Amino acid sequence: AVLHAIKEQNWSFASFLYHVFQTKDGKGKPLSRSTVHAQMVSRFLGGRAENSVSDILAAWMASPDGRVPAHSPNRNLMYSTSIPYTTIKPVRAALTSFATQIIGKKVACEAESAVHISSGLHAVIEKQQPVTVFLCNNIAMRRPRTRAGVVLVRKTRPPETVIHVMTHAIAAMNFCRTDQANLLPLARGILYFGSSAPVELMNYNCRIGSMPAPQTIRRSMITLSEEEAKKITGGGFPDAHGADPETAGFLIVDNCQNYHKQNDLRIGRESVMNVGMAGLYFEAADVDPAVFDLTDKRKQIARGLRKSVTVDGLLALIDSPDSEVIGALMFIECLARLIPSLNSLLAEIRLRRSATATHVIAPGQSIVHVLASNGKKETISTELKNAMLDFAAQIGQTPGKFFKRKLPVGGDGLTYAMLLQLQLLLQFHNDPFESFEIFEPQLQVWHTKWTDIIRIFQTHWGRISGKSTNPASLGYSAGKIGRAAPSNMKKVEFYQGSQLLSVVLDAKLLDIWGVAFKTKDIFVYFETLQKAKTLPDMEILLPMARKLYRAYATARGRDHALYDVTDTSDWARTVPKGSAWVHREIEDSSLDKKAQKKPKPAGEPKKPRKPKQKLPPKQYDGDFVLAQEIDFIRDALNSRKLATAVAEGDIGRLYECIKYMLFTFAGSSHSNYRGYLLETVMSLEYESSPGLKLALLRGLVWNLTGLPDHCEEGDFIVEFFNRLLEDIVQHKSAQFDDTFIRDIISRNLRHIALLKLAWRTGTSGKPPFPNFKHASPTEKPEVRTLYKLYTDVELHHRRRHRQIDDRDTDDFAKGPSSGGGDGESDSETSTASSESESESDEDSEDEGEINFATRGSTYMVNGELIFDGRDMMTGPEDLDKFAGLVDTPSEDEDAGAEDDSGI
Structure with missing residues (x-):
């Protein structure tokens, strides 16, 4: 009856539907609708009717009446992105084009919101681009299979892995939209840099939009290095750790070296040992800085208890x-x-x-800062002094501005002995900084x-x-x-x-x-x-x-x-x-x-030896x-x-x-370490307050992972970062105090190591520091x-x-x-x-x-x-090509050939 009434009014069915849902006339003025008309349309479009809009759309898409013949030119209008959907007549072509174009506008709006400077990264993609995520999920992930009503878990390409791929794909597209959305591409570039990727590979990834240009990565590394330095010394950071008198920290230093072998030997191009020094600064949030008071340390030394130390007294210190x-x-x-x-x-x-x-360090992850390296030699007192002044300046302690309290400086046996010797040489200076009195040498454990x-x-x-x-x-x-x-x-x-x-x-x-x-x-x-x-x-x-x-x-x-x-x-x-x-x-x-005797060089005269009588x-x-x-x-x-x-x-x-x-x-025959440990025990027991003693012991172990039972020695952590640094210096044929090494590489070693670890474990779906036994x-x-x-x-x-x-x-x-x-x-x-x-x-x-x-x-x-015993080396191949973007000397300065492994 309704259709007959429409026909009697000389209306088409399409005209009827068009006018039913119109709310304004051709001039944009509201139309006057009857109460019944308004109620029926409102009920239908509001989803309160027996059949909803989705039912109608599904019926239209399924109806054979709307099928477009294969030979029809309208066949190419399905999912059209160029022709406005309002001009397309067939229902299937119009609906698919409508959906495509509406979603396109939505995705563009999401991308514009996601690349806003105040946005984050992963949370932004999930929150600001839900439609994009949905579409990428449909492309990248297959529907889960079910058997007997049970959803099967995929062994290959599980959803959590596909999500990582989807995130990178969306981030790459956002980066193509604007170069400001470069957080993830830049992280990828730093990862390539830390993994010693060839510069040609980095240029290729820059061309396809997956990472910035190598020059941009270099500038970013410089910025990161400067920001890392400011976190310790200040320079705009109100909570800079080294410059804050309410905080305590530990400095651990060690020598670093590599052998620079010249293949084409000439005068001035000899093979030499390239030496330098590197250091780490650990934040000690669980240590009261008041225990390092210099005046109290002087009082402890003035008691003169060292003179009364006996062997029996040292033996009594052992808790049997x-x-x-x-x-x-x-x-x-x-x-x-x-x-x-x-x-x-x-x-x-x-x-x-x-x-x-009795004493266990507080749980949690230790915060460490890698300091800029220098080219000093720790076995030479004057160079060791300059190196220590350099490290002290990097943590905000300078001759004109320093805290009058002890700063623990740890190292291996040779570093420890040289620091003690340096304090003896400088003891007649009146200033606590110039006499190195503020430094507290500390023998590390590894x-x-x-x-x-x-x-x-x-x-x-x-x-x-x-x-x-x-x-x-x-x-x-x-x-x-x-x-x-x-x-x-x-x-x-x-x-x-x-x-x-x-x-x-x-x-x-x-x-x-x-x-x-x-x-x-x-x-x-x-x-x-x-x-x-x-x-x-x-x-x-x-x-x-x-x-x-x-x-x-x-x-x-x-x-x-x-x-x-x-x-x-x-x-x-x-x-x-x-x-x-x-x-x-x-x-x-x-x-x-x-x-076990070492063979003597040929021609060396033998020393006369007094014969010994063999005792039974x-x-x-x-x-x-x-x-x-x-x-x-x-x-x-x-x-x-x-x-x-x-x-x-x-x-x-x-x-x-x-x-x-x-x-x-x-x-044993290790008399040096007898002296090192004797000095350590006497300093802790007879020249330190109980609080200082406990604080100095606290500086021996650190936990970079935050996991329980995963603490490591401070000098072992220094060795780890030194290995990374030495590899780069070796392949660059650089010096440890070159601009590229000092201002770009050194302070970013921790960021590179953590980024490599996070990406490696992230793509494997495992936690960053899995608590499982190493496969051996x-x-x-x-x-x-x-x-x-x-x-x-x-x-x-x-x-x-x-x-x-x-x-x-x-x-x-x-x-x-x-x-x-x-x-x-x-x-x-x-x-x-x-x-x-x-x-x-x-x-x-x-x-x-x-x-x-x-x-x-x-x-x-x-x-x-x-x-x-897993190898800590990174093996940087072709890193020197990328390092060549920074001007560094091409010739090695003469360096001594002395080695110190600390023992």
Whole structure:
């Protein structure tokens, strides 16, 4: 009836619909509609009718009446972007063109809003460009599949990965719209720069609009470097850290070097060692700056307590009860980690260890600023002074404007010694800044830990000239699992040395537990207990661990091993008697001294040497091999305790390890580190207030990740950034004080490293610092091999008169009576790795030698100490092409060839 009425009025159906929805006439004036007309249209367009507008549109698109014939010219009008949709007649072509053109206008409006200078990036794309995101999602992502009503999760190209791709695509389009929307393209350019991408590749990406031009990236790097400097010194930043008297910070410096080899040698183009210095500034938000008061430090020194220090007083500083608690927990931790059925105890072990900790740094991510490098040489006092003035100026401390308080300056052993020497040379200046009184030299931990590992290798390796037959020696264990002796005992690789010590210690502790449980296969033993549901708990294991620690990891246990031949003492009841020892000729460890001597240059006259009378080796009633074994376990446990304390940020136990190493270094040939640690302990104990002592210890470890149990030593972090800097300097053939290196590269090293990390983990869908164990080959086969070996030879049983070599491995006992520990001992019982009488301290470096030792870090994961030896180098290829955009000298200045790795 309605259609007939329309026809009777000589209206078309289209005219009827047009006039039904019109609200204004041809002149733009409102039309007068009846009440029924207005109500019906309002109800329909407002979505309150039984059938909505979407139903009508769907019907129009599905109706065969609106189909455009294939031969019709209107066929090309579908989804038209150029012809106005108001001029298109067919319904399907009109609707699709309408949608396309309306969305086009919306996307343009979104892009205009997104590139506004006040907008962010990722949040802007999600909030300001929802239609664009929706369209890109439809293009990039397939619809999720469902099976039996369950949505399947895609293994390849998951949605979270596609979102990253979509974000970059939209950002690239926004960048094409205006060069102001360059945040993500600029970040990509800096990433390419930090990844050493060839400049041709950067130019190509600039051409296709995915990143700015290399010159723009260079200017941005300069701006970032300037902003980073202002964050410390001020210059427009009201909260600049270094210039704020209410904040505290730590400065850690180190030398950096690379060998500049000339392929075309000429006069003036010699191959030289390129040296310089670099530094980091750490913000210490949890330290009260008042503890660094210079007046209070002077009062502490004026007490003169240093003069009354005795060896017994230094020994009394060691907290033996805490060492026993931690040692027992380390015994249990080894068992719980290697026995699968006891893994559940690891959490309780960590809890007990944390409950007894005295000083742990505050959780959270440490803020570090990389300072501009310079070309100074730390072994020359005048150049070291200029370098320190440069670093001090970068943190807002200048001769005319400085805080009258201590500024901790950390470094490796050589840096520490040179700073102390520099203070002695400048002590007669009246001004605290000119006399360097405001600086507080601080020995950092990583190089000390590395040197201690070298000492352990030198003391406990055993025979080097041939295969050792002493199961207590480190060389014996290494040979059984296919590890060769280090090529240079004075430069043991940190990561490989740490890992070998860990494996050998695990196997030995496991065998001790096997002796305690009276089993020759501890793995099968605990499998049987697990099946019987009679596994021991902490209440059973802890008393056992205490007894085992006292018997196998203390000086008293060593004395019992040498002299206790009874069966009635507590030690004898803990350490069972083994089979009778068959006497044999004792190995002469003096042969190893000759094997380690460096060959002298041809033609050098030999120095006449006074012949020594060979003394017969000392005989013991007890078990000399077991005593050597106890010495190794003591040293290895202290090394593990130090690594664990660093990872957990436990500066209290870290300091306990330092006090122990003071005596082990004194008893070895590392007399330099004896002096370093002695000065450190005396300064902290007798010339510092309790607050200053705790603050200085706080400056030894930092947490760049913010994750628990991922703290690292300050000098190790400096080494990491130095490695990045040295690679760039090497490929650029530049100097460390060149404009490009100093003003562009140095301060941006942290930004480049974090950007690479964020992009790498972001594209993989993993968190920036995943809390998972680094994928490394399993150590269980090696531990099982050594465990069986120790069980077969009854290493941890007492066998009277057992002696295989004459090495004196108790460095701790030799320390108090060493008289300075000046290298080679006159006794024939000195360790196999001691230097000849004509050579000086083990800490001395060979001039011109470059140390390429593998760096490595340690951290805790689920109670397990992880040794991470992943390479920190970036390998910049063709970075010199990009670096060539900055004018730098093409010739290297003459530099010395001295190396310092800090040990």
